[in-house]
Amino acid sequence: MFKLGLRSVLAHRLRFVLCTLAVTLGVAFAGGAMVFTDSLSSALKKNFAVSTADVTVTPASPIQTGTDRPATFQIDLVDRIAAVPGVAAAVPQLMVGNVQILGPDGKPLENYGLTSFGAAWPRDPGAAPFKLVDGTAPWGGRQLALDESTASRAGYHVGDQVRIVTPTRAVTATLTATTTPAQAGAAAGAPLVSFDGATAQLLLLGKPGWTSITVALEPDSDPNVVSKAIADTIGDAVKVRTAQQVTTDGEHDLDNTFGGFGTVLLLFAGLALFVGGFLIVNTFAMVVAQRSRELAMLRAIGASRGQVTGTVLAESVVIGFVGATLGLLVGIAVASAIRFGYELLDLRIPTASLQVTPTTIIACYVIGIGVTVAAAAPAARRAGKLPPVAAMRDDVHVPERSLLVRVLIGAFMLLMAVLFFGIGVGAGGLPGTVLITLGTGTAVLAIVMLNPVISRYVVRALMYPFGRKAPVTLGRRNAERNPRRTSATASALMISVGLISGLLVIGASVKASIDKSLVDALGTAEILVTNDGTPSFGAEVGDRTAKVPGVRAVQRVRQQSGEVGRTNVQVTGVSDGTLAGPVTTTFDAGSAAALDAGQAILPRNLAKTLKLTVGKPFDLKTTNGTHRLTVGAILAPNRQLNAIVVSLPTYGTLGGSPSDNLLYVEVAEGNQVAQVRTAILDQLRKDYPTIEVRDQEAYAAVAREPVNGVLIAVGFLLAMAILIALLGIVNTLALGVVERTREIGLLRAIGMDRPQLSRMLRVESIAITLLGAFLGLAIGVTFAAAVQSAMVDDGLAVRDIPVLQLVIAVVLAIVFGVLAAVWPSRRAARLDVLQAIASE
Amino acid sequence: MSVGDVAVRATDVWKRYGGGLTQVDALAGVSAEFGKGRFTAIMGPSGSGKSTLLHCLAGLDKPSDGKVFLGDVDLTTLPEKQLTHLRRDRIGFVFQAFNLVPTLSALENITLPLDLAGRKPDQDWLTTVVDTVGLMDRLRHKPSELSGGQQQRVACARALVSRPDVVFADEPTGNLDSRSSGDVLEFLHRSVREFNQTVVMVTHDPTAASYADRVLFLADGQLRSELVDPTAESVLDAMKQLESRHDTADELAG
Ligand SMILES: Nc1ncnc2c1ncn2[C@@H]1O[C@H](COP(=O)(O)OP(=O)(O)O)[C@@H](O)[C@H]1O
Numbered sequence A: 001m002f003k004l005g006l007r008s009v010l011a012h013r014l015r016f017v018l019c020t021l022a023v024t025l026g027v028a029f030a031g032g033a034m035v036f037t038d039s040l041s042s043a044l045k046k047n048f049a050v051s052t053a054d055v056t057v058t059p060a061s062p063i064q065t066g067t068d069r070p071a072t073f074q075i076d077l078v079d080r081i082a083a084v085p086g087v088a089a090a091v092p093q094l095m096v097g098n099v100q101i102l103g104p105d106g107k108p109l110e111n112y113g114l115t116s117f118g119a120a121w122p123r124d125p126g127a128a129p130f131k132l133v134d135g136t137a138p139w140g141g142r143q144l145a146l147d148e149s150t151a152s153r154a155g156y157h158v159g160d161q162v163r164i165v166t167p168t169r170a171v172t173a174t175l176t177a178t179t180t181p182a183q184a185g186a187a188a189g190a191p192l193v194s195f196d197g198a199t200a201q202l203l204l205l206g207k208p209g210w211t212s213i214t215v216a217l218e219p220d221s222d223p224n225v226v227s228k229a230i231a232d233t234i235g236d237a238v239k240v241r242t243a244q245q246v247t248t249d250g251e252h253d254l255d256n257t258f259g260g261f262g263t264v265l266l267l268f269a270g271l272a273l274f275v276g277g278f279l280i281v282n283t284f285a286m287v288v289a290q291r292s293r294e295l296a297m298l299r300a301i302g303a304s305r306g307q308v309t310g311t312v313l314a315e316s317v318v319i320g321f322v323g324a325t326l327g328l329l330v331g332i333a334v335a336s337a338i339r340f341g342y343e344l345l346d347l348r349i350p351t352a353s354l355q356v357t358p359t360t361i362i363a364c365y366v367i368g369i370g371v372t373v374a375a376a377a378p379a380a381r382r383a384g385k386l387p388p389v390a391a392m393r394d395d396v397h398v399p400e401r402s403l404l405v406r407v408l409i410g411a412f413m414l415l416m417a418v419l420f421f422g423i424g425v426g427a428g429g430l431p432g433t434v435l436i437t438l439g440t441g442t443a444v445l446a447i448v449m450l451n452p453v454i455s456r457y458v459v460r461a462l463m464y465p466f467g468r469k470a471p472v473t474l475g476r477r478n479a480e481r482n483p484r485r486t487s488a489t490a491s492a493l494m495i496s497v498g499l500i501s502g503l504l505v506i507g508a509s510v511k512a513s514i515d516k517s518l519v520d521a522l523g524t525a526e527i528l529v530t531n532d533g534t535p536s537f538g539a540e541v542g543d544r545t546a547k548v549p550g551v552r553a554v555q556r557v558r559q560q561s562g563e564v565g566r567t568n569v570q571v572t573g574v575s576d577g578t579l580a581g582p583v584t585t586t587f588d589a590g591s592a593a594a595l596d597a598g599q600a601i602l603p604r605n606l607a608k609t610l611k612l613t614v615g616k617p618f619d620l621k622t623t624n625g626t627h628r629l630t631v632g633a634i635l636a637p638n639r640q641l642n643a644i645v646v647s648l649p650t651y652g653t654l655g656g657s658p659s660d661n662l663l664y665v666e667v668a669e670g671n672q673v674a675q676v677r678t679a680i681l682d683q684l685r686k687d688y689p690t691i692e693v694r695d696q697e698a699y700a701a702v703a704r705e706p707v708n709g710v711l712i713a714v715g716f717l718l719a720m721a722i723l724i725a726l727l728g729i730v731n732t733l734a735l736g737v738v739e740r741t742r743e744i745g746l747l748r749a750i751g752m753d754r755p756q757l758s759r760m761l762r763v764e765s766i767a768i769t770l771l772g773a774f775l776g777l778a779i780g781v782t783f784a785a786a787v788q789s790a791m792v793d794d795g796l797a798v799r800d801i802p803v804l805q806l807v808i809a810v811v812l813a814i815v816f817g818v819l820a821a822v823w824p825s826r827r828a829a830r831l832d833v834l835q836a837i838a839s840e
Numbered sequence B: 001m002s003v004g005d006v007a008v009r010a011t012d013v014w015k016r017y018g019g020g021l022t023q024v025d026a027l028a029g030v031s032a033e034f035g036k037g038r039f040t041a042i043m044g045p046s047g048s049g050k051s052t053l054l055h056c057l058a059g060l061d062k063p064s065d066g067k068v069f070l071g072d073v074d075l076t077t078l079p080e081k082q083l084t085h086l087r088r089d090r091i092g093f094v095f096q097a098f099n100l101v102p103t104l105s106a107l108e109n110i111t112l113p114l115d116l117a118g119r120k121p122d123q124d125w126l127t128t129v130v131d132t133v134g135l136m137d138r139l140r141h142k143p144s145e146l147s148g149g150q151q152q153r154v155a156c157a158r159a160l161v162s163r164p165d166v167v168f169a170d171e172p173t174g175n176l177d178s179r180s181s182g183d184v185l186e187f188l189h190r191s192v193r194e195f196n197q198t199v200v201m202v203t204h205d206p207t208a209a210s211y212a213d214r215v216l217f218l219a220d221g222q223l224r225s226e227l228v229d230p231t232a233e234s235v236l237d238a239m240k241q242l243e244s245r246h247d248t249a250d251e252l253a254g
């Protein structure tokens, strides 16, 4: 039976190639994702293993702070730890993220998304997270060291002047040494600048402090015992971990980081295979229809049902196997291309050899063969049901399940979907969105079920504008004549177009909502100063801005993280005048005066979550401990102040550092905003090259930016799914040409010329494309609109349906439909008229 | 016959298939004229080249040698596109089976050549044709809902609807029972008598041939004899004669 399957594969190369291609693309996504994440994380994990001290002590702040605001502790702790029995030496370390290293041209180095770190030069080279490569250790405020790859990338040599912007200030210093990159923790492999201890504290923290203590043990002491002893001595202000635990934690973090990336790729692998599945379903339905007489003959000469089913399944196993093999190879190629890309960028991401684990290989084959066999199974089962007498009959009909069952199931699911939508929109918020997503999934399945029944009417309606000329009518009827195949083909496109159009509508709505919320929130702050690249900047920026002529006032905003109970919160410190104009506020209860009284203002949503009202006290945990605050006012939703708001003095007592995240600049009357903006830039640019000074419009544009990034990235991956859907259309058309060879011969004989023949196929292709695009559009837009309704209070206040983009998407779909027909119609045109007529 | 009365003319038409040892001369120098408004039948044993001749006459196939004229147009030198349009506008064709496009109704099938040409059917003529084939009440039906005889009659109507110079029919009754055959042949006969249509029909059924004005006998790719105003009996006689001559030739060769 297997041999028969193999022969059939070889005899029909066309459908074999298209099926295999679909499997290959899907498996390549999956394989590439697994190989890449395995390689990267294994390389990084190796680094952990080599460079971790015996015991590491870090502050036990539960608060997840940004890398630029690490929790710190003071030097006295080092002495107390050194006194613990079994400890040979305790060395304080300082490592802070979000430092900017400027190139010789004064512009920040491009780090391709990697954070640069600043560190204190290690007191004890043995316990250091990085090593000296060349030169002498930096000393004092005018000397620094860079990791060698960053130095060579920027073109710096020992002795050069290097400019650095830290979270607190900008400095120029002489490069005295090059080092290895940091080899542990989040800083592993990242660009690294180091200073002597005192300078590092001043520049990186703006205050004394250390971020961790590495402990070396005396010989023969048990790390577990000593770390317990340290924990007992110091108390729960610190976290004490052995090398073993640090490694495990680090690996866990890495898995989380790269796991997310892998999951996204795997999701698209799933989508690609799902979409490709429709193509395979079609092809096997066709294979069985074409070979029905041969299969019935097998039954007649004694093959069992199972054996006949087996020959068909064997063919799918062959295709799945070849597709999986190619997919795995393509996946490995893609993963190594990504790695090669990173190497080209000269980033010292530790890139070990490509990790093609047995798990990856097995998974690829299981996925590839599994999906193909599953997609071929219905056709195979039908093949088994062919009655042996069919071999004698002239025209064989493969028994197909009645559409009635499908209609009933489909209608029921559609009802469910409507119900989900109704409840989802009513419920609102995240749970509502989840329900709507569920409803959309159900609706998609319902339409896939109902499609063979409704496709005819939808196609007729959609193709109405194309007129009733003979080739058009013929093409449209061809699209209608095999509803199952047409709708399976269109369904693949529907899913891709649905995702894209949903994405477009949600993206546009997010952008419009951002614009509106900014217009609502921004008052008299005509100019906004931020630091791109690092979240915060030194207070001197504000001081200098305030002195620029034409500036009426500068208001500062500072930010840190905290916890109330188990809820993560943001804490914002604002200077006195911030709420009196620069930011437009509406209070549900209380007023801005609460800030002067040392009280906190809570946004409405947070107050609701925490069940707090004006006058109630609550405990806020920050990096320096737990503080009792009183709710002074409740703020209506405000994009600029979606955090616990306190005055700057209060913010200081909460342990916040004295660097700003945002400056609101008010322009004095009689001055042009553009001129003042230029003046501020002139004042700051030289010393703070990464500071951005924007008017409200530009600020909104930046806020919209990430949406564009996400749209482009996801759009690209979805384009792959569309590509597979288009392969499906090519496949369906080509199958149609093979099946209808005699009919095409007849049409040519009675006078259809080649252009008309191409037109007929083009129309069929466009009909399928439009069907898929229309259904996809309907589902996508409905989904997005419903999500917007549900999320109206959660950041999606405005619904924006980008009609132009959607129209472009449909026009593109038609263009693709036309392109999909090119190759099949060329095949059809090449058919010899007489041979075609004579063909069976 | 004067040139003006000739619808189609074949002069010394050869058709070779394959080459070397396996070479087959499907047509070996056939010359014939088919008069306007005449019903000609072509007969001969299986494999004698009847279909090949018809295809060459209809511009579906190119002779290896020789000329085919439709009126004064030389089909053998016509480029593909013109040939297609000529088939559409000036030739009607009826095959033995699978004549109809399954997705189109009977009426749509009938008007298909006109639709392809972008021409409007002449309503009176269409009614006349449909009436003659007796399909008035079946026009909305799909081919799968019609009997074999009805399908062939639809095919005949399609061949006639564009008022072609010639209608070619390749064993149009080959798959039909005698009653349905009679209907189809009667229709072809009437189209010649009443509408002055030119018809060339391949058949191996003497009764079918008796509907024609003239019968040409083909064997081994060559015209052997001709019979004017045939009856079923005279055709049968002629065939027998042809076969015995064939046998004698074989014996001589052997
Ligand atoms: N495409 C072809 N290739 C090779 N030989 C062919 C082809 N078509 C027809 N022939 C040969 O030409 C001869 C005449 O065929 P045909 O015209 O179909 O005969 P008829 O219609 O009289 O039965 C036969 O011997 C047949 O085998």
Ligand SMILES: [Mg+2]
Pocket (backbone or CB within 6 Å): B050, B051, B052
């Ligand atoms: Mg024949």
